Amino acid sequence: MFDKALLRLSNIQTILRLLAGLSVLQATFIITQAYGLSKAINGLWQGQTLMAVINWIGLFLVSYVLRHVITYIQDLKLEQFSVNVSEELRVKLLKKIFRMGPKLVAREGTGHVTTMVLDGLTQVENYLHLILPKVMHLMIIPWIILAFVFWMDIPSGGILLIVFPIIILFMIILGLAAKSKADKQFQVFQILSNHFIDSLRGIDTLKRLGVSKAYGKNIFKVSEQFREATMSTLRVAILSTFALDFFTTLSVAIVAFFLGLRLLEGQAPLFPALIALILAPEYFLPIRDFSNDYHATLDGKNALINVFNILDLKEPSVSTELLNFSADEPEIQIDALNYTYPESDALAIKNIHLNVKGFKKIGLVGMSGSGKSTLIDLLSGFIEPDYLEARVNGTTIETFNNASWQQQTIYMPQHPYIFKATLRENVMFYVKQVSDDAIIQAIQQVGLYEWFEQLPNGLDTIIGEGARQVSGGQAQRIALARTFLDDQRQILLFDEPTAHLDIETEAELKEAMLPLMANRLTFFATHRLHWMHEMDYIYVLENGEIVESGTLDELIEKQGAFVKLACWIEEDVNEAD
Ligand SMILES: Nc1ncnc2c1ncn2[C@@H]1O[C@H](COP(=O)(O)OP(=O)(O)OP(=O)(O)O)[C@@H](O)[C@H]1O
Numbered sequence: 001m002f003d004k005a006l007l008r009l010s011n012i013q014t015i016l017r018l019l020a021g022l023s024v025l026q027a028t029f030i031i032t033q034a035y036g037l038s039k040a041i042n043g044l045w046q047g048q049t050l051m052a053v054i055n056w057i058g059l060f061l062v063s064y065v066l067r068h069v070i071t072y073i074q075d076l077k078l079e080q081f082s083v084n085v086s087e088e089l090r091v092k093l094l095k096k097i098f099r100m101g102p103k104l105v106a107r108e109g110t111g112h113v114t115t116m117v118l119d120g121l122t123q124v125e126n127y128l129h130l131i132l133p134k135v136m137h138l139m140i141i142p143w144i145i146l147a148f149v150f151w152m153d154i155p156s157g158g159i160l161l162i163v164f165p166i167i168i169l170f171m172i173i174l175g176l177a178a179k180s181k182a183d184k185q186f187q188v189f190q191i192l193s194n195h196f197i198d199s200l201r202g203i204d205t206l207k208r209l210g211v212s213k214a215y216g217k218n219i220f221k222v223s224e225q226f227r228e229a230t231m232s233t234l235r236v237a238i239l240s241t242f243a244l245d246f247f248t249t250l251s252v253a254i255v256a257f258f259l260g261l262r263l264l265e266g267q268a269p270l271f272p273a274l275i276a277l278i279l280a281p282e283y284f285l286p287i288r289d290f291s292n293d294y295h296a297t298l299d300g301k302n303a304l305i306n307v308f309n310i311l312d313l314k315e316p317s318v319s320t321e322l323l324n325f326s327a328d329e330p331e332i333q334i335d336a337l338n339y340t341y342p343e344s345d346a347l348a349i350k351n352i353h354l355n356v357k358g359f360k361k362i363g364l365v366g367m368s369g370s371g372k373s374t375l376i377d378l379l380s381g382f383i384e385p386d387y388l389e390a391r392v393n394g395t396t397i398e399t400f401n402n403a404s405w406q407q408q409t410i411y412m413p414q415h416p417y418i419f420k421a422t423l424r425e426n427v428m429f430y431v432k433q434v435s436d437d438a439i440i441q442a443i444q445q446v447g448l449y450e451w452f453e454q455l456p457n458g459l460d461t462i463i464g465e466g467a468r469q470v471s472g473g474q475a476q477r478i479a480l481a482r483t484f485l486d487d488q489r490q491i492l493l494f495d496e497p498t499a500h501l502d503i504e505t506e507a508e509l510k511e512a513m514l515p516l517m518a519n520r521l522t523f524f525a526t527h528r529l530h531w532m533h534e535m536d537y538i539y540v541l542e543n544g545e546i547v548e549s550g551t552l553d554e555l556i557e558k559q560g561a562f563v564k565l566a567c568w569i570e571e572d573v574n575e576a577d
């Protein structure tokens with residue numbers, strides 16, 4: 001009944017104590033309300049004047065009002081509490097998502113993560129608001145009422161006591177049935193949201209391939225499944241509400257029946273019988289309320305569990321060593337590095353041995369799928385290695401997710417992400433303060449000046465998803481412009497920085513890029529081999545392993561993997577021509 005997950009919420013103890021106190025008060029007012037009413041009716045029945053029982057009517061009215069004032073205060077406090085909790089969870093969840101990085105979103109699905117942050121937490125808020133007071137009422141109010149009824153009329157107390165476990169049993173059986181339905185509904189909902197967001201993102205591609213209709217049918221199928229799951233959950237929920245109402249009404253009727261019999265036979269006086277009768281529905285009310293809302297808030301309960309599951313995920317390790325970069329000769333030594341993608345069994349990167357020192361340009365080459373991007377992502381600290389033995393400037397590190405390392409790196413992924421922000425903000429990525437002139441100069445250097453001149457608001461133009469779209473090549477050049485603005489960072493991690501550009505643009509950019517690499521240690525992953533003429537040292541990757549390394553001349557002399565790769569790429573280019 002009481003979810004353990006709830007105990008992990010901050011301030012839960014305080015709110016539970018407050019609710020417990022309010023529940024005791026509420027039980028007291030329910031009893032005084034019934035007491036006043038019974039006394040008044042009993043008095044009138046026995047022929048007293050209205051004035052004679054006016055105090056009892058007063059007690060009834062005051063109790064009635066106070067009972068509802070308490071409900072109001074409780075509502076107010078819970079509202080504050082549940083809003084605060086869901087806000088706090090939202091912040092924690094978002095921070096976690098940021099710390100976990102793209103790995104988490106890839107694992108859970110964009111749709112699921114988005115739904116959880118947007119809808120899931122609203123459901124949690126609703127769940128807390130509805131279920132906490134109901135649980136507390138159920139734990140406190142019936143027992144105080146029962147004790148009072150026993151005190152007033154033992155046989156009625158006995159009936160109430162016997163019926164209660166039967167109702168609880170029914171509630172548990174129906175609750176379990178509803179839970180399995182709701183779980184299924186939630187799973188289908190996750191599938192639906194993932195499907196939906198993925199197809200929205202890929203709608204261009206789907207349309208171009210002419211399969212958007214087929215995909216639409218797919219979504220329709222999943223949403224039908226969701227509808228069926230929802231209806232079947234509702235069926236169980238409505239059935240269980242009906243069953244509970246039926247049983248509680250029946251129980252009240254049984255109490256009334258026996259009281260009536262005893263009244264007729266003169267075995268029971270009217271006053272305690274009336275109190276027992278008035279209190280009987282109040283005794284069952286908390287369990288009815290609880291089970292009604294229990295079904296309505298199952299989604300919130302599931303969402304809360306999901307949120308905690310994500311918050312409990314192991315975070316990528318962070319290393320805090322200070323790496324001494326003041327020396328003008330950075331040194332990186334990797335003796336072992338393994339990495340497996342979460343969804344795959346095979347090692348994407350294995351047995352890497354790499355030793356580089358000084359401001360050098362290091363080429364990483366290999367066929368598509370050989371692991372160049374994975375290696376660059378590992379070096380950037382973007383993904384966490386399974387195993388790493390490495391030293392940077394003589395200091396051992398266990399992961400490249402190290403602040404001191406990341407302050408020195410410029411990382412340009414194969415598909416740079418352009419934030420929905422102004423062009424200025426997008427370019428000023430690595431530097432805090434820089435003049436507009438310098439930004440425009442960087443834009444010029446990456447060959448985007450003509451495009452820039454057409455922008456309606458110049459550097460203030462908003463670009464990125466949902467605003468002015470940029471092409472793959474433009475995105476790469478914007479990412480490259482970031483590099484031009486920085487003169488502090490010593491390590492450059494380039495992953496196919498010119499892959500989206502045509503040969504002419506690439507040749508122009510090459511001239512601009514070479515000085516960038518002059519006083520830096522650059523890792524340059526590419527399959528455009530003409531860059532290798534500029535590289536001081538080259539590593540050849542095959543199936544995630546370094547199979548050959550050396551200077552360009554050495555590799556040509558070896559007539560090994562590099563030459564094979566060059567021939568293969570050459571053939572490929574020729575075929576493409
Ligand atoms: N997100 C991912 N999940 C699972 N496997 C992946 C993922 N990304 C890459 N891989 C696998 O890891 C291996 C290395 O891929 P990687 O992207 O590093 O190659 P690459 O050399 O950069 O290729 P390209 O030249 O096409 O960019 C491939 O076998 C690929 O299938």
Ligand SMILES: [Mg+2]
Pocket residue numbers: 372373374414495496
């Ligand atoms: Mg790649």
